[in-house]
Amino acid sequence: MAINLSLQGGHRFYINFQGEEGYLPPEEGLHAVKILRKKVGELIKLIDGKGTEYLGQIVYLSWKKRTPFVRVKIIEILRRENIPPISLKVLIPFLKGDKTEFLVEKATELGMTNLLLYQSKHTILRKRAFKKERFHEKALSALKQSGRLYLPEITFVENLSNFLESLSEEKSLKLLAHPQGTMDLLSLLDWLKAPPSQIILLSGPEGDLSPDELSLAKTKGFQTISLSPYVLRAETACMSLMCLISSLIFSIYKFS
Structure with missing residues (x-):
C-alpha cells in the first residue's frame, strides 16, 4: 500500500x-x-x-x-529503535523556576534512559516541585519533537546521600561535573574504548553539592570532570555533561 x-x-x-x-x-x-x-x-x-x-x-x-x-x-x-545498549542515567538537581523541566526536556532529546531528579542538602523545593505528571509531559513532548522512540524513566531521589550509598560497585562509568575535575577528555575516551554497561552522570544544584555529598560521590566511584575553566550555572553544567556524553556515545559506537 x-x-x-x-x-x-x-x-x-x-x-x-x-x-x-x-x-x-x-x-x-x-x-x-x-x-x-x-x-x-x-x-x-x-x-x-x-x-x-x-x-x-x-x-x-x-x-x-x-x-x-x-x-x-x-x-x-x-x-x-533498538533498546539502548548502554544505560545512561543522569542525576538532575531540582532548580529554581522551570529549569528542572528544561533539563528533563533536554535529557530526553539527548537520549538519557533514566532521569533521577534529586534533592540535596542545598536544594530548596517548592511544594509543586514533585509533580511527576508535569515532568512526564515535558519528556513526552521532547520525545515526539526529537524523533526518538524510547521514553526515559523518571524517578525522584529525595535524599542524594542515601541514593549514593545504595550504588553498587558494578562496572560502570560515573562522572561528576566539578570545577576542579581531574579527568580530562583523553582519559574519558580511554574509559570508553569498551562500552560500559551503564553511565551515571551527576552535577550539582544551585549552591553546589555539600562537602559530605561530594566526598561520598568520590568514595562511590564518581570521577570528577571539569567542563569549563569558568563558573557554570547549575543547569549549564548538567546540560554540558549530557551533551558531552551523548555526542561521544554516538561518535564512538554509532548509536544514539
Whole structure:
C-alpha cells in the first residue's frame, strides 16, 4: 500500500494501549482534533515510548464534556529503535523556576534512559516541585519533537546521600561535573574504548553539592570532570555533561 505522509509533518501521538486499537490519551486526542483538526479516516503517526513508531488511522471520534474520545487503529509499523545498549542515567538537581523541566526536556532529546531528579542538602523545593505528571509531559513532548522512540524513566531521589550509598560497585562509568575535575577528555575516551554497561552522570544544584555529598560521590566511584575553566550555572553544567556524553556515545559506537 503506497502511503503519503507528507502532510503529517513531525506530529506524533503517544499511545499507551495494548492491541491494535485503542483511545489516545485525553491530552493527545485534544491536540489531534482541536489544534490540528484531524478527522476520522486520517492517517497519523503513533509512538508507544517503548521503541516503536506506527502508522495509525483515526477510526472514531466523539466528544463528552469538552473531552475528545479519539480511537485509533494501528495499520503498520513504520520504525523500530533498538533498546539502548548502554544505560545512561543522569542525576538532575531540582532548580529554581522551570529549569528542572528544561533539563528533563533536554535529557530526553539527548537520549538519557533514566532521569533521577534529586534533592540535596542545598536544594530548596517548592511544594509543586514533585509533580511527576508535569515532568512526564515535558519528556513526552521532547520525545515526539526529537524523533526518538524510547521514553526515559523518571524517578525522584529525595535524599542524594542515601541514593549514593545504595550504588553498587558494578562496572560502570560515573562522572561528576566539578570545577576542579581531574579527568580530562583523553582519559574519558580511554574509559570508553569498551562500552560500559551503564553511565551515571551527576552535577550539582544551585549552591553546589555539600562537602559530605561530594566526598561520598568520590568514595562511590564518581570521577570528577571539569567542563569549563569558568563558573557554570547549575543547569549549564548538567546540560554540558549530557551533551558531552551523548555526542561521544554516538561518535564512538554509532548509536544514539
